[in-house]
Each structure stands twice: as structure tokens, then as C-alpha cells.
């Protein structure tokens with residue numbers, strides 16, 4: 001699949017979808033408290049998307065090759081869960097860290113973003129992992145400009161995360177996005193400067209590093225979706241959808257409640 005260059009009209013539609021995705025995270029923020037189940041978070045987000053926003057939750061029944069249909073409207077990945085955690089009966093408790101990943105479809109366009117939430121007061125190490133992962137994502141975003149390479153993004157994230165003593169998950173990456181949930185290019189969160197696709201204005205893709213406190217190896221649970229760290233170390237992830245502009249980048253998945261850039 002070729003990398004699509006979005007027209008000005010398509011960019012405007014993506015701005016709308018992406019802001020809505022971020023607003024789902026704003027909406028759910030006050031609910032992420034000890035005692036709530038991940039299934040309740042899913043139901044609250046689902047109802048907000050469908051009934052308040054008039055958006056479609058893209059994960060629900062999403063069925064990429066080699067997978068069973070994803071059964072929920074959001075992903076909730078707790079502690080050593082890396083990504084694609086399926087919401088259910090798990091009760092959040094003080095000290096947990098949880099990633100909530102939202103993808104909405106509005107008028108045919110996808111917006112994709114995730115944040116880490118601290119439940120109660122997690123350990124200093126857990127908080128540091130979440131902060132470093134946030135900074136890693138933003139360092140990657142700041143590499144985005146016409147003429148730079150995808151490898152510049154991956155390299156910057158990898159060097160920063162590894163210098164902090166962490167590892168970068170290799171099996172999952174950022175992705176082009178638009179009328180499709182996952183489009184070319186693949187945006188690796190590791191790599192070498194000056195390698196890979198050259199960025200051009202109008203490209204839209206996500207940057208969504210998964211950073212492990214321990215080793216980078218992962219496993220998939222028997223549910224066919226949930227990814228965990230093989231060594232059970234903590235994992236964190238943040239995600240934004242980003243447009244390549246004529247002069248640099250525009251982060252599309254921003255809203256009032258989005259944390260400020262570091």
C-alpha cells in the first residue's frame with residue numbers, strides 16, 4: 001500500500017476525528033480511580049462515543065489478519081500489559097498504571113490516541129516509566145518535518161528510552177491512519193537516523209512507543225489480543241496522531257484535557 005498524502009479537506013476531517021478521540025480520554029479521566037473495573041471504563045467510553053459524540057469505536061469487532069474480532073470499544077492495558085488489553089472484570093487498584101487507547105471513526109476518518117493513567121499513587125519507578133515514555137513520544141514527534149526520515153523518529157525514541165534504562169517493544173509500531181485504522185507507513189520506535197521513508201507534507205501517522213521497564217520481549221495471552229511483557233516488568237505507552245506540515249508537525253489528537261508537551 002502506498003503512503004497517502006491527505007488533501008486539505010481530508011486533513012480537516014482528520015483534525016475533527018482526532019480531537020474527538022482525545023476528548024474521549026478527557027471524558028474518562030475522572031473515572032479512572034481505584035475500584036472501577038476496566039469493563040466499566042469500556043462501557044462509559046462506548047456510550048460517550050456512540051451517544052454523545054456520534055462516533056464509532058474503531059476497535060469493536062476490528063479483525064486484522066490472524067486475529068479474532070476485538071471484543072471491546074477501547075483497550076485498557078494495566079501494569080505489565082503492553083497493549084491491546086481487553087476490558088473486563090479486572091478492578092483497578094491504587095498503585096496501578098493503565099493505558100487507555102481510544103480510536104474513533106467520524107465521517108469515515110480515524111483518530112487514534114492513548115494516555116497513561118496513574119491509579120492512586122504508583123511507585124516512583126512506575127511514575128518515572130510513564131514520564132519517560134511520554135517524553136520519548138514527544139521527542140519522536142519533534143523529529144517530524146518534511147525531509148526527515150522515519151528512522152530519525154525511531155532512533156530518537158530508542159536512544160532516549162534505552163539511556164533511561166528501559167527497552168523498546170519491537171513487534172508493534174505506529175502507523176499511517178486516515179480512512180483506514182492502520183495504513184502505511186509503519187512507524188518503528190527504534191532505528192537509525194537517516195533511514196526509512198522520507199516525510200512529506202500531508203502524511204498522517206501515529207507515534208505510540210511501548211516502553212518496558214525490563215526486557216523488550218513480549219507474549220500474547222490466550223485471549224488472542226492482550227500483549228504482556230515476557231518478564232512481567234511494567235510497560236507504558238502514549239500515542240498521538242501527527243500530521244506532517246510544510247514547516248514541521250501538527251499534533252492532531254489534542255484537546256483541553258491533553259497533558260502539555262514536556
Ligand code: MF3
Nearest residue numbers: 059062070075084101103112
Ligand atoms: N489503537 C491501537 C493502535 O494504536 C490498535 C488497537 S487494535 C484493537 O494501533 F483491536 F486492539 F483495538
Ligand code: CO
Nearest residue numbers: 112206208239
Ligand atoms: Co495506533
Ligand code: CO
Nearest residue numbers: 101112113239
Ligand atoms: Co491506539
